[in-house]
Amino acid sequence: MYVLDCKFFHYINQFYDHKRLNAFFRSITHLGGAAATISIVLLLIMITKGTFQVTAIASAISLTVSHLPVALVKKMYPRKRPYLVLESSQVMDNPLTDCSFPSGHTTAIFSVVTPFILMYPILFIVLLPIGIMVAILRVYLGLHYPSDVLVGSLLGSSTGIICIHLLSGGFVY
Numbered sequence: 001m002y003v004l005d006c007k008f009f010h011y012i013n014q015f016y017d018h019k020r021l022n023a024f025f026r027s028i029t030h031l032g033g034a035a036a037t038i039s040i041v042l043l044l045i046m047i048t049k050g051t052f053q054v055t056a057i058a059s060a061i062s063l064t065v066s067h068l069p070v071a072l073v074k075k076m077y078p079r080k081r082p083y084l085v086l087e088s089s090q091v092m093d094n095p096l097t098d099c100s101f102p103s104g105h106t107t108a109i110f111s112v113v114t115p116f117i118l119m120y121p122i123l124f125i126v127l128l129p130i131g132i133m134v135a136i137l138r139v140y141l142g143l144h145y146p147s148d149v150l151v152g153s154l155l156g157s158s159t160g161i162i163c164i165h166l167l168s169g170g171f172v173y
Helices: 002-017 019-032 034-047 050-076 104-119 121-140 146-167
Strands: none
Touching: 002 121, 002 146, 019 034, 019 104, 019 121, 034 050, 034 104, 050 104, 050 146, 104 121, 104 146, 121 146
């Protein structure tokens, strides 16, 4: 499994040579960061009403809850980031040095977008590609293995599903 993970990592990371795209890609990947996800859900909670506000609250709870297992798993399975162990990995300046498994950025973006996708399926067209881009870019930037982002997306999505079902009384449009 690890060999396959490394092959997929190298396949995606090899495109890092496209330096003109890297600044844009770094911006996109930060959509899964703490500052962006927390700011977005708090803003939506404050400026919206009704079902949309409930969905934003579910996203905020999902974001909070999903990071408990992320922190626990990172401590239990301290996997080094791929750029630290794989030769010919390419990575941005000042990369993260904490553990890579699972991807916190990917967990965050999927925990935030999943409640909105479930409550407003039309948003699927915009939100799912954003989540997928954040996940792929974590690998592209040399910070995560594909399995890190896969587990992060599953963890974030699962938490989002549970939170929106609890807050909407099990009723999803």
